[in-house]
Amino acid sequence: MDEPTAPPDPSAKPPAATGTVYRHRLATRIWHWINAIAIFIMIGSGIGILNAHPRLYWGQYGANFDHAWLDLRPYGNILRSGWLTIPAGYNLAISRRWHLLFALVLAFGLLVFMIASLINRHFQRDLRVRAREIGPRYLWADLLAHLRFDFHNPDDPAAYNTLQKLAYVGAIFVLIPLMIFTGLAMSPGMDAAWPWLIELFGGRQSARSIHFIAASGIVLFVIVHLTLVVLAGPIEEIWSMITGRWTLPTAPPEPPPAAHAEPEAAE
Amino acid sequence: MTLLTRRSLVTGGALGAGLLLSGCDKLAQQPGFRRILFSGEKINMGLQRALMDRNALAPEFRPDQMSPVFRTNGNSNPNTTDYNRHVAENFANWRLEVGGLVDRPLRLSLPDIGAFPQRAQITRHDCVEGWSAIGKWQGPMLGNVLKAAGVRNSARYIVFTCADLWSGAPYYESIDMVDAFHPQTILAWAMNDKRVSVGHGAPIRLRVERHLGYKNAKYVMRIDAVASLAGIGLGKGGYWEDHVNYDWYAGI
Numbered sequence: 001m002d003e004p005t006a007p008p009d010p011s012a013k014p015p016a017a018t019g020t021v022y023r024h025r026l027a028t029r030i031w032h033w034i035n036a037i038a039i040f041i042m043i044g045s046g047i048g049i050l051n052a053h054p055r056l057y058w059g060q061y062g063a064n065f066d067h068a069w070l071d072l073r074p075y076g077n078i079l080r081s082g083w084l085t086i087p088a089g090y091n092l093a094i095s096r097r098w099h100l101l102f103a104l105v106l107a108f109g110l111l112v113f114m115i116a117s118l119i120n121r122h123f124q125r126d127l128r129v130r131a132r133e134i135g136p137r138y139l140w141a142d143l144l145a146h147l148r149f150d151f152h153n154p155d156d157p158a159a160y161n162t163l164q165k166l167a168y169v170g171a172i173f174v175l176i177p178l179m180i181f182t183g184l185a186m187s188p189g190m191d192a193a194w195p196w197l198i199e200l201f202g203g204r205q206s207a208r209s210i211h212f213i214a215a216s217g218i219v220l221f222v223i224v225h226l227t228l229v230v231l232a233g234p235i236e237e238i239w240s241m242i243t244g245r246w247t248l249p250t251a252p253p254e255p256p257p258a259a260h261a262e263p264e265a266a267e
Numbered sequence: 268m269t270l271l272t273r274r275s276l277v278t279g280g281a282l283g284a285g286l287l288l289s290g291c292d293k294l295a296q297q298p299g300f301r302r303i304l305f306s307g308e309k310i311n312m313g314l315q316r317a318l319m320d321r322n323a324l325a326p327e328f329r330p331d332q333m334s335p336v337f338r339t340n341g342n343s344n345p346n347t348t349d350y351n352r353h354v355a356e357n358f359a360n361w362r363l364e365v366g367g368l369v370d371r372p373l374r375l376s377l378p379d380i381g382a383f384p385q386r387a388q389i390t391r392h393d394c395v396e397g398w399s400a401i402g403k404w405q406g407p408m409l410g411n412v413l414k415a416a417g418v419r420n421s422a423r424y425i426v427f428t429c430a431d432l433w434s435g436a437p438y439y440e441s442i443d444m445v446d447a448f449h450p451q452t453i454l455a456w457a458m459n460d461k462r463v464s465v466g467h468g469a470p471i472r473l474r475v476e477r478h479l480g481y482k483n484a485k486y487v488m489r490i491d492a493v494a495s496l497a498g499i500g501l502g503k504g505g506y507w508e509d510h511v512n513y514d515w516y517a518g519i
Contacts, residue, residue, distance in 0.1 A: 040284070041291065052396035057398075061334045061399045061400050063398035063399065065335070065338060087295060088289065092511075097295075097304050097512070097514075101310075104310060104311070186393075187519040188325060188517075188518060189319060190315065190319075193320070193323055198326060204391060204399050205398075
């Protein structure tokens with residue numbers, strides 16, 4: 001049934017330890033699903049808004065006669081596809097209604113999740129990246145393990161591996177906050193309330209460009225995330241994000257004791 | 268997990284995403300959900316007003332930061348008989364009417380408008396479409412004009428009626444008293460040290476700098492102080508608000 005590491009590793013044997021562990025706290029699960037909906041709507045409505053002027057600039061100003069570093073008009077047919085945008089047909093006003101309502105869900109959702117995750121120690125326990133984990137040898141070993149579809153440390157299967165942690169930390173502490181603050185910097189009202197916003201990003205059009213780049217990063221994150229969920233066993237992964245309980249993977253029962261000498265433990 | 272199941276999951280996921288997207292459109296057409304969707308405007312307005320000092324200024328820029336070309340948008344020439352006559356006369360016989368809930372209705376010529384204390388500001392114009400242009404605007408503060416007209420306490424909104432017709436009706440916009448008395452809210456007759464051109468809204472363009480471009484009404488002909496927006500146009504406070512559901516609060 002559960003063979004997340006199956007394709008390259010035919011040595012799968014009867015499970016050494018079966019059963020489930022409590023992996024995802026309630027705050028994590030609630031935020032995950034609220035955020036999944038918010039991100040989905042933000043991307044669809046965001047593309048709808050981008051279609052109103054699909055050119056990106058650096059600096060304080062930028063319009064038709066100024067130099068655009070990225071001109072997406074040649075891809076207009078793709079960007080205006082009904083399966084990509086909210087609403088399906090081009091409608092700037094309704095795209096903005098979706099975007100600016102769910103921006104609140106995204107921003108306040110992240111804020112509450114961050115506070116809850118400091119209190120329940122999710123950040124400190126599960127997402128802290130230790131210095132040795134980001135050494136090149138360790139990362140290389142983790143990358144190789146990913147290429148073998150080997151995602152779990154047999155000593156602590158419920159722990160996130162390094163690349164996974166870096167992806168989550170990147171999304172939670174870099175990409176989503178960057179989306180929120182560049183989004184705020186595009187608001188003429190917020191620029192009056194918090195003038196440091198546009199200083200921070202070097203101008204409203206720079207903020208708009210960074211907004212787009214960070215959104216692309218989030219799209220990439222979602223693609224990789226969903227791919228890995230499918231590879232790791234989608235039923236178990238999705239179920240664990242609903243109930244919190246995660247079925248232990250059936251790791252080969254002979255983990256080498258060299259795990260302590262080698263930084264890469266998931267041999 | 269067999270490959271077949273995986274594939275069906277991926278297909279199912281993509282199909283689900285597609286259904287979700289079309290579901291969003293269905294949802295947005297339900298009156299109840301539409302109210303929720305449209306409530307974002309009020310929440311954002313409330314939050315911004317709470318975070319913002321009443322007179323917090325929009326960023327102003329140096330002359331060397333101005334856009335080399337300030338594009339036009341929307342209507343670039345009202346092209347009505349009356350308007351064309353005013354253009355031909357260089358607006359010599361044009362008067363700005365200030366009325367509604369005021370004690371002293373005004374009819375102001377361009378020299379009258381120029382006689383008010385002037386404010387010049389180099390600000391960023393942000394179009395709802397996403398582009399920005401920086402230009403210099405000059406004119407009297409709307410607040411001073413309203414004080415000269417003796418605006419009454421019962422006034423809650425200021426409505427701007429314009430010379431350009433959209434499907435037969437004049438373009439209009441409205442702002443509340445917070446924005447009406449904001450120091451950067453001016454009736455600009457000069458842009459980039461010249462008279463405002465026809466393309467940019469001659470003879471008068473409203474500058475309301477903490478809002479998107481569509482609030483900055485061009486070709487302003489009449490200013491009315493009102494207690495309610497109901498009964499004006501379709502009641503939502505502006506042409507775009509009435510016809511395509513743009514947010515009335517355009518600070519975001």
